[in-house]
Amino acid sequence: MNLLTDHLLSVEDGRRLSLPELFAALARGEAQGFPRLRAHQRTAWHMFRVQLAALALDRAGRTDLPATSEAWAALLRALSAAESGDEGDAPWCLTVADRTKPAFLQPPDPGGLKWSAVATPDALDLLITARNHDLKAEVAADAAPEDWIYALVSLQTMEGYGGKSNYGIARMNGGSSSRAFLGLVPARGDGYPDVAAWWRRDVERLLAHRSEPGPLTRGGLALLWCHPWPEGRSLRVNTIDPWAIEVCRRVRLAGTPSQLHAERAGSAAARLDAKSLNGALGDPWAPVAIDEAQPKALTLGEGRFDYRRLVALLFAGKWKVPLAARLDGDEGADGMLLLAEALSRGNSKTDGLKSRLVPLPRKVVAGGWFSVRxxxxxxxxxxxxxxxxxxxxxxxxxxxxxxxxxxxxxxxxxxxxxxxxxxxxxxxxxxxxxxxxxxxxxxxxxxxxxxxxxxxxxxxxxxxxxxxxxxxxxxxxxxxxxxxxxxxxxxxxxxxxxxxxxxxxxxx
The missing domain is CATH 1.10.132 (Topoisomerase I; Chain A, domain 4)
Structure with missing residues (x-):
């Protein structure tokens, strides 16, 4: 179950692709959807793919998006080898027998931990309790490896505080917050999001703005699952790259493709020591409050993206509009969509996925949104x-x-x-x-x-x-x-x- 070589990811036309094949297809504009992806996993999967591609290209000194799977496989292997110090593919495998080595989004086991079993990927994923989701715990008994991939990405890059020894990601303002998404999405002719163009746009935006100042270190640690996680110790936040892919929980997968299961363990300390930054880590998709003494990432709480919130985020001058939601001057005047999305969270609960997609007419884009207009x-x-x-x-x-x-x-x-x-x-x-x-x-x-x-x-x-x-x-x-x-x-x-x-x- 190696993401670099095995066809684990399904796309809308019925094909199954490896991760390098998927990146190549996106670069060519050929992939438009992921049928096994659940709604609350959509932005997590997009941000993960964008960060990963941008990191691989930047470390190789490239700004072009290769159109071949061979090129992407080489870029991803070079990135993981530089991070883990190992030339093998262990960081891209769902299961690795040697638990002292990393597996995909699974940090090495330091030993001495108490592990508990997780039977299904939905039990590992973010906790969803809103009735409108109609998702019940541990029902994905007939899961494919792909479902575990999406659950891992969702958990490790979006989860908040889950009680003692279960810390959340650094890219949110507090454990009961959420990782908010605000970005522009290219639209197809039928008005729906163009998934491939969206990925290409965000990767190119990150690369074009690589030198923007921020609290993190360009060229720092990038794939955090590749690095040891000694019990009771956290990584200093200023040692990681602005596009670093987080892992906030200890998880290990085992079994065969048809009978996968997981184990998880708590941690005595958060993976990143970043509490003082209040989630303002330069996330390309996160609105950050700038009218307070200290910048803070957006906390949706139990609210939604109604007109009041969107006006406040975009036009009131109290929030820094994230990179992905800003229009570059050289971008064309084709139709764009504004996507605002986050998991509504409270204290030890979730209250459903809050999402809003706002079409932008041609004249607004052409007129210079967030600048002239x-x-x-x-x-x-x-x-x-x-x-x-x-x-x-x-x-x-x-x-x-x-x-x-x-x-x-x-x-x-x-x-x-x-x-x-x-x-x-x-x-x-x-x-x-x-x-x-x-x-x-x-x-x-x-x-x-x-x-x-x-x-x-x-x-x-x-x-x-x-x-x-x-x-x-x-x-x-x-x-x-x-x-x-x-x-x-x-x-x-x-x-x-x-x-x-x-x-x-x-x-x-």
Whole structure:
């Protein structure tokens, strides 16, 4: 089960490839998907492949992406040999009999540890407990070696703190955080991500910006599973390369391709001594807060990538936009997608994969996103957020008035709380359309039409939600007609005052 020689990785056209063959296919634009890859493993697998390819090319002094598997095999072998001091392929094998040697994403066993069995790759992978994932523990009994590969990549490069002796990666701000992803993704003609072009773009971006300053050491340790991990000792973070591939847990695989299993053990110390950096290690995909005394990588917590968070990350000036999400001046004006993704985490729990893919129109890319247009986009986004707030307040007061049987005096906290579901649906409608209107709002030619369109959307959504509230909330029959009339009037008056209701609509 050698990733450099065996055909362990399946792609969308039915082929099975070795890792060098996969890199060659990506370089030629021939691989577009991984059918056995699960949703929460997508960005981990992408970042791993990008970091690995960039490291191999940089160590060889190359910036071109070879189109042959032979060239990639030689590059990867040279990289692992330099890291481990061993010319063999042990660092690329899923199982290695000599446990004092590294195996793929499995650091050497220092001896004296207490190991416990892991039967399936999903039991080894990140813990997913959200109902929307519908993933149950230890059900992948008929797993292939490929499933173990993805589980190892996901665990070793994305996991957080899992209790005593189970430390997380360094590229996150605290053990209950997550490794967030924010990057631009080239789109195919059908609007879906172009997986091969995405990989090529990010590898080339890393190589082109290799000299960017940061807290780590260019040319430092790169494949951390190739290096000894003595019990109770951590690697100093300033000794590793900015693109280093982490391993945060002690794991060893054993068995045959059809009967693989794993063992894991705790560690007395984290693999990297990086707590003081708060996850700000120069990760090419991680937004970093720059408005605080000390930089910190983004913590998604139990939130999501709604319009408020994306506007804050991209336009507020309080976050450093990561390398992968920045548009180079010489990049073409073809359509791009913005992907924001992270595993929502809390204290010793996960709350599901939060992902958002935002299409970028040609004119935004051509106009110089984050540079020429940044100020205009920030202003337009602020205007739309304020308009949403006006519509939200108008809907809240209208629903509350209806819940109070149309009695103005009786409107209080309890009545306003009953507007919660309606307000949440209004916010979701605004979120869905926010960026569709934003790009035109930042363009002087289309600004006014976009403003009218967004305000109309908010007005219609608020009116629809008020009508739904009439059917959902209790109201005394004696006062129901009065309550509906007064609630509608209050909503429209508030929308008119906020200049959301268009003149022709207000006169209707």
């Amino acid at each position: 940044a100020e205009m986009l920030a202003r337009a986004a602020g205007q739309q957020i304020q308009e949403i707030a006006y519509a939200d307040a108008a809907l809240r007061e209208a629903v509350a008035l209806y819940a109070a049987d149309g009695d103005f005096v009786e409107v209080g906290k309890e009545e306003r709380q009953r507007a919660g579901p309606a307000r949440a649906r209004l916010d979701a409608a605004a979120d869905d359309a926010f960026f569709d209107y934003l790009w035109d709002r930042a363009d002087a030619v289309t600004e006014e039409a976009a403003r009218i369109g967004f305000c109309t959307l908010l007005t219609e959504a608020a009116e629809w939600e008020l009508e739904r509230a009439f059917a959902a909330l209790p109201c005394a029959a004696l006062f129901a007609a009065r309550a509906r009339v007064r609630a509608r009037r209050r909503l429209r008056n508030a929308l008119r005052k906020a200049e959301l209701l268009q003149p022709e609509a207000a006169d209707a």
